[in-house]
Amino acid sequence: MHLSEGILSGPVLFSGAALAVAGTAVGLKKLDYDRIAQTGILSAAFFVASLIHVPIGPTSVHLLLNGIVGLLLGWCAFPAILIALLLQALFFQFGGLTTLGVNTVVMALPAVICYYLFSPFINKNQVITIISAYACGFFCVFLSAVLVGAALMFTEKNFLEISMMVVAAHLPVMIIEGFITTFCIVFLKKVQPSMITH
Amino acid sequence: MKKNFLLKLNCFKYFSSFTLILLFVFSADFASAHRVVIFAWTEGNMVFTQSQFSDGRKVSNGLVQVFDFNDNLLLKGKTDPNGDFSFKIPEITALNIVLNAGMGHQGHWKLSEKEIKTSMGISDQKPAPEKNDTRTDITKTAQKEPSVSLTAGENNKNPDSALLLDKKQLEQIIEKVLDKKIHPITRMLAQMQNKGPSVNDIFGGIGYILGLMGVAAFFLSKKKKNDCPK
CATH class of the missing domain: 2.60.40.3580 (Immunoglobulin-like)
Known part of the structure; x- marks a missing residue:
């Protein structure tokens, strides 16, 4: 889901960068001493997750883990994802430095949206927790895929077609991410409930 | 006592399943296909x-x-x-x-x-002189330029039996043969161009994140100390 360099037009890159800066600023403002370790660990998890890929048709997709990052970090997902993406661009040549802003927004904005949508339900009873955690993992990747479609709209011209294609390609990832998010949330709720109550 | 044991067992169960998941995740193909x-x-x-x-x-x-x-x-x-x-x-x-x-x-x-x-086979400099048909011209070119002449027998004595190739023709033949030989090597190089992220890259990245975490913790701890009333 990393957009390569040289595909997007200037205005898209610029607005992506502006949104990423704004999101990161809010995230850093909300980042307090007690949550640094959590943010760092999740950033590292996000950094590694992209290396686990699922080959689909002519292209291939990989795990994102932005659902769980968003659910646990809220706005702090922005700096966590920005750092992870920057290191991925430098070390693995995924995405690129010019598309860093757009890629950050593509992955972190859905994370924040999902945080607001699903975090109120995480501390409810077991069934609701499982359903909302699964929905969070699933929906977050879905939103990211739609955002990729929106970013590519200006070059590929057909928003619906490209979005459908990206969403379809990421369907297996959505299902897997749903399970991973559910597993992590249920696990954390048992062993470290303080991590999901803030 | 029993409750304690059950709690421990539960923890162990979760810990082992978490480890299993991690193992599964890490045993997955490390190379990424995202480039x-x-x-x-x-x-x-x-x-x-x-x-x-x-x-x-x-x-x-x-x-x-x-x-x-x-x-x-x-x-x-x-x-x-x-x-x-x-x-x-x-x-x-x-x-x-x-x-x-x-x-x-x-x-x-x-x-x-x-x-x-x-x-x-187009050179940036002046194009090579046109190939001439007359034998005398060929011999002249062969003498003037550092072109190679392959001779069957002694060409000075018996020019009729000489097999002469001018520089351009020889270059073309060599290029053709070389292309054929080099093709598989070029292909191999093309494949080698494409290396997935190495373990060094992965751990390097994680190290950077931990380092940044430390820097953030350092500055925020200073702030925290300053905020606390003495």
Whole structure:
């Protein structure tokens, strides 16, 4: 889901960068001493997750883990994802430095949206927790895929077609991410409930 | 006592399942396929390209577009299931070959004008003198230029039996043979171009994140200390 360099037009890159800066600023403002370790660990998890890929048709997709990052970090997902993406661009040549802003927004904005949508339900009873955690993992990747479609709209011209294609390609990832998010949330709720109550 | 034991058992259960998941995740293919690379080389008047994802998987049915120096589209085509696409050099100009593997995956490769000219046997300097038909001229050229003449027998004494090749012809023959020999090596190099992230990269990245975490903790702890009333 990393957009390569040289595909997007200037205005898209610029607005992506502006949104990423704004999101990161809010995230850093909300980042307090007690949550640094959590943010760092999740950033590292996000950094590694992209290396686990699922080959689909002519292209291939990989795990994102932005659902769980968003659910646990809220706005702090922005700096966590920005750092992870920057290191991925430098070390693995995924995405690129010019598309860093757009890629950050593509992955972190859905994370924040999902945080607001699903975090109120995480501390409810077991069934609701499982359903909302699964929905969070699933929906977050879905939103990211739609955002990729929106970013590519200006070059590929057909928003619906490209979005459908990206969403379809990421369907297996959505299902897997749903399970991973559910597993992590249920696990954390048992062993470290303080991590999901803030 | 029993409750304590059950709690421990529960913890162990979760811990082991978590470890199992981690093992599963890490045993998965470490190489990522989230970068596409196109590699192009010239042979004679043809350009060969090979496209693959960073895990070595070939890009099949990827769109390859060839642009000239001024970004004018010269030709386009699709890669075959082996990730190969070849075309005849459309123009003697620098070529920018762009591969689009869909969903925002793009790679490109540039071929310089010099590379193309060399491959097509066009030199930048004054063109080599035209091949002459008369025997005397050939002998003259052979004497004037450092061209190579292969002789069957002693060519000075018996010029009729001499098999003469001028420099250009000889170059063409050598190029043809070399192309044939070098082709598999170029292909191998193309495959080697594409290395997935190494373990060093992965742990390097994690190290950076932990380092940044430390820096943030340092500054925030200072702030926290300052905020606390003494």
